[in-house]
Every structure is written in C-alpha cells, then in structure tokens.
Amino acid sequence: MWDKIPIFVNVSLSVFGYFLTLSIIPKFRDSFLRAGIFGRDQCKKTDKKIPEAVGVLSACVFLVITFLFIPVPFGHYFFGSAAEFPYHEKVDAHLFIFVFVFSFQFVEYLAALLSICCMVLLGFADDVLNLKWRHKLLLPSLATLPLLCVYYVNFNSTTVIIPHPLRFSFGYSLDLGILYYFYMAVIVVFCTNAINILAGVNALEVGQSLVISMSIIIFNLIELSRDARQHFFSLYFMIPFFFTSLALFKLNW
Template structure:
C-alpha cells in the first residue's frame, strides 16, 4: 500500500472516528431527555423480569439509529475529499454509500413501525427483502461477482471455482432477512440485544482492520465508515439498556442493526464471513424453528420467568399434548430429548418443556441465574464464538482454500 492509499484510508477514518465520538456523547445526552417524551406517547413497557411495575420507555433504539444515520449523512462528502466539490465523483462508490443508507433507513422505519403497530411475523420477513433490493441492484451493477472458490476436497469434482449466478443473490437476500431478525429473536433480557450487537460490530471492525492491508482495502474502508459510528451510538444505548434497564431498545434497534451488518457484509464483499460472527444467533434460530414455525406451541413471550424470592431467572415453559403434534414436530422434540437440550415433564396427559431459545437452554443447563449475570454469560458465549469465527476465517480457510 503506497502513501496515497494510506492517506485515502487515514484521513477519512480519522474524521469518521471524531464524528463517532461526537455521536456517542450526543446519544448519551439525548436519551435521558427523550425518556418522558416516549412515555407520554405511550411507547413504554413493563419489565417482566423485575419486581416493580415501573414504566420503561420503549423503542429508544430509534434515537440511536437516527443519530447514527445523521452522522453518516454529514460524513457523505468526506470520503471523496476535494473530488466531491470539483465534480469528480466516483459514482460507483457514491451510489454504494447512498444505497446502503437507503436500506438502513428503510429498516429503521420498519422497526419503529413494528414497535408502534406490532406487525405480524410475515411482514417482518417480507419487508427486509424489499429493503435489501437497493443493495442487490448496486451489487449487480458495480460488481456482479457470483463466483465462489471451491474447498480443496471438492475441487476434483467441481473445479477451482463455481458460478452460483442468481443463487448468490438469493443468498445475499436471505442474509439481509436473517441479520435483521436474528438479533430480535435472541432478546428479552436487559442489555442482550445491544450487547450481542456490540460484540458483532467490534468483531467486524477487527476483521476489516486486518483486511485493510489487502487489495480490497476500499471495500473494507467502506465497511468501517458504517461500523465505527454504529458502534459508538450503540455503546451509548448500551449504557442505558444495561441492567437495570432505564430504556428498552425495541425492534427498531434490532432491525437497523441487522441491516447495517448485512450492508457491510454485502457491499464489503465478505457476506459469508459476516455469518461467522452470528454463530450464537444461527444456533438460536435453528433451536427456535419448532416454535417459530408452530410445530410446537409458541407462547407470545418466551422470556425466562422471574423467581421473585431469589431474584433470579428460570426457564419459561410451554405445554402441549404430544399426540397433537405433527410427525415433524414429534421427530424434532424426540431429537431434542436425545441430545438433552429440552426439559421434558409429563403431567395429566400434557407435556411441559422449556421454550426453545438459547436463553432458556443456558438456564436449563446452569439453573436459575440473576439477570445481569445471565446477560454476561451469554455475551461471553458470543465472544467465544467470535474467537472461533476468526479461527475458521484464517487458519482453517488457509488450509481449505489457500487464502
């Protein structure tokens, strides 16, 4: 990397970091000021895992999201330097930036609409697909690279590379849907939504910094432009969302967070690597499938239950008749029983099991736990999985791909 390239990375990144620091302190200052405004607008909830029934302002993620977006709006001229004012704009980079902002704005709007209107799940799955279309169109126009490298053991049959064509675009669209919903599914205790997102964003920042020395440094610089202010504003939100939560982040935060990760993964050309940092979310989604698709009865809330005497959380349960399950439902619960990842209790012809979430599984294994400790435990799992992701991405990728 020559001096010019170092300057093109260094100066915009310095400005981005400075603006992110300002965004952090702005978010820290504004959240307490807007708490009562949200409560007056009937955007509040009761913390079901607390002994009190105090009103907690809901959907404060929209505030951190707006500051995050405003920071990026103000940052738009910076990466292009003097070229922006001289009319010498690299249109491909400019369109990438605008399409990324458009997709994140769309998901912020969807998240806030969900917090206010309580949208159905089919809408939550459909709308991220629409919001990801600007990304996929820009990717098609600017790159249209749908070729993947085949792992060594399969090269004898498939060759060195395989062109997936439209399947690759379907994968990227599904990535956007998964990212926007995965954080929302693994949620429900103080600090968990923002905490896991901070671990993921920090992991992606480290990955992009490592990759800046390569030939694709522009793509990784682009990703950092989004991840640094996102992390700064989320860190401020985390301060108020940590136990005991003074604010709830709402679906707004989960959706724009997921879309931000999808944006940097798709336009930064590391969509497959992005998934590596979602290992706990992937496990939680697979574990939750029986209830998400109603193969097993799914209550409205799958949050752990509070033992008010001990001030600890315990597993929440669902009740059903075994014979009422479909063949597939019976097969899955029997597999879960074999691997002992669900509680199984039969009483008066009914079966009582824990709800199928990673949070309940941890409580099933460890026993009742204080809420703050449980959040820390789950974030440690996220960090351990991040270390595993880096091992898969570098030492193992070198063995299987020579990269």
Template sequence: MNKTTSAASLLISAVLVGLQTPLQPIQSALGFSIFGYTCVDYLIPKVGAVFIKRGIFGKDMSKVGRPIIPETIGVIPALVYLLVMFFYIPFLFARKGNNGGGGEADASAFSHSKLSSYLSSLLSLESMILLGLMDDLFDIRWRHKFFLPAIASIPLLIVYHFEFNQTSILLPKFISNAFQLSTSVDLGVLYYFYMAAVSIFCPNSINILAGINGLEVGQTLVIAVLLVINDLYYIVGYFLEDHLIQSAFEVHMFSLCFLIPFLGISLALYKYNKFPAKVFVGDTWCYFSGMVFAVIGISGHFAKTLMLFFLPQILNFVYSSPQLFGIVPCPRHRLPKFNESDGLLYNSYTEYEDSEESAESSDGKKKQLRPYLKPVFNLLEKMYLIKLVRNEKGEIVKSSNLTLINLVIIWFGPRNEGKLCTLIMQLQFAVGLLMLILRHTLAPTVFGFDNSWSMLNRFYIS
C-alpha cells in the same frame, strides 16, 4: 453527559475529522463516532418522558414492581446514525484540492462509483428503520414481519446488480478436486436470493436472541467489534505486505467507515439499556442493527465471513426452531423467570397438559407434548440441552423454553440479569474470536486462496 464533556467530545471529533493522513477515512469515522455518541447520549434522557407520555412504553418484567420504561428508543440512535453517515459523505467522496490552475485534484478516499453502493446502503437502512418502527407501533405478526428485511434490502441488491453483479463463490479445494470442478461456481440469480436470505437472517436473529437488559445492544456491540478486528487485519496487512489485494483493502476500509460510527451510537444506547435498563430499544433497533451488518457483508462480498460472527445467533435460531415453527408449543414470551426473593433469573418453561381430560389453555387448544418428542426430550435432557419437570407418574409436564438464554442458565445456573447478559456477550466474543482465528488460518488451506494469504505466509515463515 455534562456540557464540558460534550464540548470536549465535539472538539476531539472536529480534530479527528480534519486531520489529513493516509488513514483519513478511519480518523473521520472516529470523529463522527464520538459525535454520534454525544448526540445519542444527549437525546435519550430528553425523549424518554415524551415516549411514555405518548404511550410508547413497556414494563420491565424482571424487576421488582415491574417499572414502566420508555420503549422503541432504538429509533433515536438509528436516526442519529443516518444523520452522521450523511455528514460523512464529503469526507469520503469529495476530491481534495482543486484543479482550477490546470492541475489535477487529489483523489477522494473512495471512487465515485462506490458512492452508489454507499447511498443504496443508507437507503436500505432507512427502509429498515421505517419497517421496524411500524412493527413496534402496530405489533406485526411474526410470520409477516419475518420477511420485512428482504424488502429493505431491495435498493442495495439493485445497485449491487448494476454496479458489480459478482455472483461467484469459492469452492473448497477438496470439493473442486474430488468432482473436478472449477475453483469457483457462479450462482447467478441464486446469489441474490442468498443475499436476501442474509438480510432476512441478520435482523431477525438479533430480534430472536433478546429479552434481558442490554442483550439486544450488547450482542450487536460484540459483532461490530469482531468485524472491526477483521477489517483492521486487512488494513494493517495492506501497509505491511505489498502483495495484499487492493480491492480487499478498499472493501474493509469501506466496512470500517460504517462500523466505527455504529459503535459510537451503540455504546451510547448500551449505557441506557444495560442492567438496570432505563430504556427499551424495541424491534426497531434489532432490525436496524442487523441490517447494518447485512449491508456491510453484502456490499463487501464477505457474507460468509459475516456469518461466522453470527454463530451464536445461528445456534439460537436452530435451537429455537421447534418452538418458532410450532412443533413445540411456544408461549408469547419466553423470557427467563424472575425470582423477586433473590433477584435472580431462572429457566422459564412451557407447560403441557398431562391428560385428555385436563382443562383447555386460554386460546382454546390443549397444549400437549407430542408423543414422538418424548424420547427426543429425554435425550436432550441427558445432554444438558433442555430442562424437564415431571409429575409423580414420570410424565413430562414442563420443558424449558428453547432459547440460548435459557440454555445458558441450564449450563451456568441462575444469574443476576446484568451478569447473565455479560456472560452471553463473553461467550459470543469468545466464539467469534475463535471463528476469526480459524478464518485467517484455515481459509487459505481449505480454499487454496485467500485475499490475505500472502500476509499469512509471511507470518508463518517468520
């Protein structure tokens, strides 16, 4: 980005931050989003060579010659995001005007009671950046790092307990009616385990669905956009419908204050991480970005809605679980295989030994397909959920690795790396948009209540 463009971006940021209107938090968020984009766009080219010099780099396995690329660059936008969110505090919580003459000052955008939730969210994000950086630098084992996000979520959960302690969830009407139960059930301490599980799943699910240029950042961009659309639905509804619940408006305005700056720094990172990638983001970005969504869902008490936008990640986790939990042999890298002759990505495979006398694998263990998995694999093959390679005896000697990336290649054929990433992002957005529509059309019917139900009824009647 040249100096003229940078200066223009900062000027627009200043104007947006300074405007005083009922939507001032969103305007400030837009201003800080532009500021964050400008900072990340400036810093990444500057630090790339330094990272390589310090030995923090990786080889791009899906490129001819396997070029060396700076690794762990995701820490840069993560730190910029924290800086932006610190600068953002006065615009959200400082009271406007003064009461020096005896008059009362204008109220801030959010009550000061919300500040504890805001700061605890930032503390959780700081912890997650630190833990993610440790993983990138020391290559922590998967079974150990899986629970790191739960540690990072502790500040948020503690503040949530003392400030809100709302542990009830709504039950679908057909369940409450069938068993003559209340419309809601209080989970008590189990709710905190549920929120900790959300904080574990969001970062890890993004980390598992990775491996091609742009996908780590691209999927977070799609999820963030879907959440912004969901939030704007409530914000617009608040001004159109008098009966929309005030707390719902505040929760989703608070969510937008986190998401809009996040979109700014993510777009700048995507510029350098998309195909052909100039930088790798590392596990730091996956954990940080996932924790951003987790703190939004937890502090806003809409974790169930959040999970709707993580449906592809949920499916990828379920699909990958046989390999993740050792039922099916799991290679260290399950990336698609790059073919230098045509520049396309093809399915990668797990290979099996076809006899007891065959050679051992490099770790000293025979990798043989368990007998009870053979009929399962044959069924999955007929359903186009796996690709198998057999020898002349008809025995399975290879099966495609169980990742959503490989599954998309099975369904749509080999793809250029950039086009494959775009296709997965499009599928993520399409599924998320469908879930968003179902969320705001079926929820009032299924649960008998929704914090946007009056606005929906108005649209239906009209």
C-alpha cells in the same frame, strides 16, 4: 493522507454520536411513555415503566453521522482536481480509474444508507405495530433492493468461492446466477431476525450487535494491508454503528 483523514473524522463524529445518543434518549423518555410505547423491566423488582423502541433514536444519530460524513471520504473528488466527480467520463484520462472506482463507492454508500433507513423504519414499525412474522420476512427483503440493484449495475458477479472441503465436488468456484441475489436477500432476513428474536432480555440485542460490529472492525483493521479501500469503506459504517450502539447498550443495561 486521504486514507487517514476520513478515519480520524469518522472516529471523531462517532465519539460525538456516542455522547449525543446518551443525551437525547433520556430527553425523549416521556414522549415514548405518553405514546404508550413502553414495557416493564421483569428482571428487576420495581414496576417502573421502561420506554421501548428507543433504538430508533440511536439509529437516527447513526444516520446523521453517516450523512455528515459523506463529503469526507469523497472530498478530494468534490473539491480537488476531479471536479466533475461522480461523472467520471468527463475526467482527464490519468484520473479516470480513480474517479471510476470512487464513483461506484459513492453510489454504494448512498445505497447502503437507503437500505439502513428502510431497516430503521421496519424496526420502529415492528415496535409500534407489532408486525406479524410474515411481514418480518417480506419487509427486510424489500429493504435489500437498493443494495442488490446497485450491485447488479456495478458488478453483477454471482460467482462464489467454494470452501476447501467441498472443492473436490464443486471445484474452486461456482456461479449461482440469479440464486446469488436470492441468497443475499435471505441473508439479510436472517441477520435482522437473528437479532430481533432476542428482544426482551436487557441489552442482549444491542449487546450482540456490539460484539458483531467490534469483530468486523478488528477484522477490517487486520486486513488493511490487503485491500485497504474495501476495508476502509466497511469501517466508515461500523465505527459509528459501534459507538451509537454502545450508548444504547449503556442506557439499556
């Protein structure tokens, strides 16, 4: 029951976010033009000014949706018998393991939102200030700190599973130690710049984001029969991201 309600609410909020994004972006068009944040569509013959950095508006809608969604997946622990959530040490013994797990997810959720806020700020600063490449390497790494710190405190597992073709050399798993955190930071830098490098072609950036998010959503839905809790957690972010990006894609085409 509690698994179905959050997804239903999440989808409903995401659909609302889609129409809200479609509504607010045109209303802020003149504000961006007055601020000088615009370009010209070189794919068309018209010389019409096109506002840039409007992705910050869809990102703000995404953040509002995910903030409003916070009480829903954890509502049972806010309003139910586990009234002391997230202070799991005060909970009765028979609820300990459930509240223990959900308290960690609650912290992870907030840490993810903090990292996303940092990334949104970076993206907007790049459009306004035209950051140099070295800044684009440093700032995403700093934005990963909330996630990496929470992961270190909660799990601190630095072991990775080796792909089948390499297991004869490295075995089934390999402990990377501190290199694991460096690897995760580098992955974030790569992902942000892999999207950002496509800027300038109509809807290509956000279109790639749509393809990636839809792929993750499909994978999560397929794998729900296994570790449903983790895949639901992923869907809580991916569904709003898909719908708000879809609105931006429609306006950016």
